Each structure stands twice: as structure tokens, then as C-alpha cells.
Amino acid sequence: MAIKTKSAFFCQNCGFESPKWQGKCPSCDQWNTFVEEVIEKNDTKENWKDDTKKNKRENFPVLISEIAASEGKRIITNDLEFNRTLGGGIVRGSIVLIGGEPGIGKSTLLLQIALQLKNRILYVSGEESEQQIKMRAERISDSNAELYISTEISMAHLFNQIKKLQPEILIVDSIQTLMSDFVDATAGSISQIKECAAQLQRYAKESDVPVFIIGHINKEGYIAGPKILEHMVDTVLQFEGDHHYTHRILRTIKNRFGSSNEIGIYKMESDGLKQINNPSELLITQKDEPLSGIAIAATLEGLRPMLIEVQALVSPAVYGNPQRTVTGFDLRRLNMLLAVLEKRGGLQFGNKDVFLNIAGGLKVDDPAIDLAISCALLSSFEDVNVPMNICFAAEIGLSGELRAVNRIEQRISEAEKLGFEKIYISKHNAKSLNAKKYNIEIKEVGKMEEIYNGLFV
Numbered sequence: 411m412a413i414k415t416k417s418a419f420f421c422q423n424c425g426f427e428s429p430k431w432q433g434k435c436p437s438c439d440q441w442n443t444f445v446e447e448v449i450e451k452n453d454t455k456e457n458w459k460d461d462t463k464k465n466k467r468e469n470f471p472v473l474i475s476e477i478a479a480s481e482g483k484r485i486i487t488n489d490l491e492f493n494r495t496l497g498g499g500i501v502r503g504s505i506v507l508i509g510g511e512p513g514i515g516k517s518t519l520l521l522q523i524a525l526q527l528k529n530r531i532l533y534v535s536g537e538e539s540e541q542q543i544k545m546r547a548e549r550i551s552d553s554n555a556e557l558y559i560s561t562e563i564s565m566a567h568l569f570n571q572i573k574k575l576q577p578e579i580l581i582v583d584s585i586q587t588l589m590s591d592f593v594d595a596t597a598g599s600i601s602q603i604k605e606c607a608a609q610l611q612r613y614a615k616e617s618d619v620p621v622f623i624i625g626h627i628n629k630e631g632y633i634a635g636p637k638i639l640e641h642m643v644d645t646v647l648q649f650e651g652d653h654h655y656t657h658r659i660l661r662t663i664k665n666r667f668g669s670s671n672e673i674g675i676y677k678m679e680s681d682g683l684k685q686i687n688n689p690s691e692l693l694i695t696q697k698d699e700p701l702s703g704i705a706i707a708a709t710l711e712g713l714r715p716m717l718i719e720v721q722a723l724v725s726p727a728v729y730g731n732p733q734r735t736v737t738g739f740d741l742r743r744l745n746m747l748l749a750v751l752e753k754r755g756g757l758q759f760g761n762k763d764v765f766l767n768i769a770g771g772l773k774v775d776d777p778a779i780d781l782a783i784s785c786a787l788l789s790s791f792e793d794v795n796v797p798m799n800i801c802f803a804a805e806i807g808l809s810g811e812l813r814a815v816n817r818i819e820q821r822i823s824e825a826e827k828l829g830f831e832k833i834y835i836s837k838h839n840a841k842s843l844n845a846k847k848y849n850i851e852i853k854e855v856g857k858m859e860e861i862y863n864g865l866f867v
Contacts, residue, residue: 508622
């Protein structure tokens, strides 16, 4: 009997599936991204679980009150930053997707974790040879006698290796290089990625083995392949960084076993990635004397408080239309803050070029840094420096009022630990705050004009 062949068209940008070719993708609005892929389902091919299908028990519905509550078993690594982003360690049976730009250090991170653990680990690489991985392992200078390297890209052969080896952790680098015999398409295609990820998901859930998958990203910065790939996995981590800086940020995008806003910070060195336990010292520039246009903000990334340096430059617009250039912050948010300063403070930014930078290459979307940004803008506008022993933590409303921010106690404690003598917060945060237990002076402010009169007049 002939095998029935089915073909479909997939958007190579977002993974949208269509039964016919379309010029414009209705999902991501990109043109000429649809490619036809032949999907051939062959039921006679051997699956990795075919030999156990007879013994597999049937699932029955269970009352939620009868389910025994238990903490998920986790594998604790020596990397505290990695444990934090995963919610406390590696959950058994979980499947984790790690994305990032080429050369940012995804393979180095997972190889380093694998070398530090004492578990039996299978590292599958479809992009590098055994010799290349060995050279990187020697550079990291750690060793794990239970780390096995495979360069297999066929899913059928890979599962045969898994049956023989019985690893405790599986690492796949990368999902775009794997091929399944169940799909008649090239490696890296949408249908191949979906099928290979589905097989790895079934393996992780049925064997209780954690699986780490490295994924490429597209030019927009999103993980390449279908969007369903991110829904299939338990955790999505984004490895970010600027090639001009040595530090890297491992950011949690999705996590079914912990907070989805955590970050881990590393520093890329010649012998691997080093943990940064105190990122505030890294993100604050050491200065010999006060400079205008600089303010320190107390922000939060997930559950971690950090102090970051905000740099602003305001200068006359002599080249036509005024420029608004931002690095590490939302441009629309900056325009809103400029409008508030103009409307409520009477300051003329309309004929000024404004440049804003979050020092260290960090990207921040915490509204609590509004006050620090406004003070940096005012400092550069008036050419008056903000004292180096002051930091800020408050959101600014459209009427110029200072709004309360969450977890103000952690922000104040971080500022106190780093030796700051004064912190400006909203007076609405002070209602539930015990200022006596801190050795830092807490300034409670209600409107932006109070800070302007106190620091710049």
C-alpha cells in the first residue's frame, strides 16, 4: 500500500502553517516567507518506545484531592546563577529551551554545567566535532568522567544511543540540526523542529530525564522555528549580551517551576563563564569625581535587586530635528518622561538632542527607574551633578507625581549594602516602611518639583 503524502506551507519566520502558499504571512505580516514542506507519516518506522508499548499502563483520571503533593526533585548545580534562573535547580523530567545570538556562549554555558555535575550526561552536538568540544572542555579546565559526547543528528540513532547509555541529563546542541525519519523534510525546517521537539518532550516526561535544548534565533531576536516550540517546553531561557562587553545575562522568559522574571549574570573570560554574585558593582562605573548627567537607580530583575547607572546627555539640536537616542530603555517611555518635565517643570527639551544610556549594556523595563532617568536628564540639562552617594527608586506619573514601586525594602537594603547614604522614594511607599531599621537616609518625596528644588536649584 502506498504511503499517503501530505504537504503544507510553513512561514519560515514564525512557523505559521497554511494549506496553500500565501504571499504575506497572516501571523507575522512578513512577505514571501512560505515554503512548502512534505510531511510523510510512516507508521511502520520504529519508534523509540515501540518495544515498551505492550507494557505501558493506561492512564485514568484521578481526583485532585487524592494526588500526593510533593516538591519536584531537583538537581542542584554548582552554578548559583543557573540555579536561580531555573527556580532552584534542574527539575527532573523537565525540558528547557535556551536561545541566544551566535557566539554569545550558549554551548559554553551548558558544557560548563555538564562538566561541573557528577551525573551521567549525554551531550549531543550536531554543529561541532568531538575534537572541538574536547578543546573547549580543556579550556574550561573542569572534568566529568560521566560526560559522553555524541555528534549524531538522526533521532532514531540518537534514541538507540540513549537506550544503551541511560543518561541522567540530555543536552541537545542544537534542535535545528536534528532530523526525524517521520518527516520528509530537511533539517531545520518547521516540520522537523516540531517533530524532533515532540519526541524529546515525550522522552523527558516518560523517562524523568531533564532535557536541555539549544535553539537558534532569527534576525528579530526570537527563537527560530514555530512558536509552538516555546509552548512545548517547560522553561525558556534567553542568553543575552553585547559582544562589546564581557558580561552575559541569562534571562528567564518562561518557567513552569519558578519565577519567569529571574536573571543570572556571568562574565565571559578565557577559561569560561564566571558567576557575578554582586552585579551592582559591575553596573556602576567607578568615578574619581562627580559628573553631570549621571544618576543611580535601584531596580529589580526578577527577585534580585540591583543598582544601575543611568547616563543622559542633553545638548542643543544644531543638526535639524532634535534626536532621541536610547540604549537599554524604551524610547516611548523616555518621550513620556520628557513631556512630563516640559509640561510640569517648564523645561524646554523640544529643541534639545537627548541621548540616554543604561550603563553596562543592560536592558531595563522597570518603571521604578523613572525618577533616576528624570534626574539624569535634569542633571545634564542644568549641568549640575547629582551627588554620588544618592540613588533613586520611584515611578513618575503623567502629572509629575511620584508613584510607589513594589518591594521597596529590597531596593533600600541593596543601596545600603553598597554604601549609599541617601535614597529618594515615593512618599506612598513610606506608609508601610519602617525607616528606623535602615542606616541609610530615606527621603520621602511626593512630586518631581520637590526633587528639582532640592538638587538642582
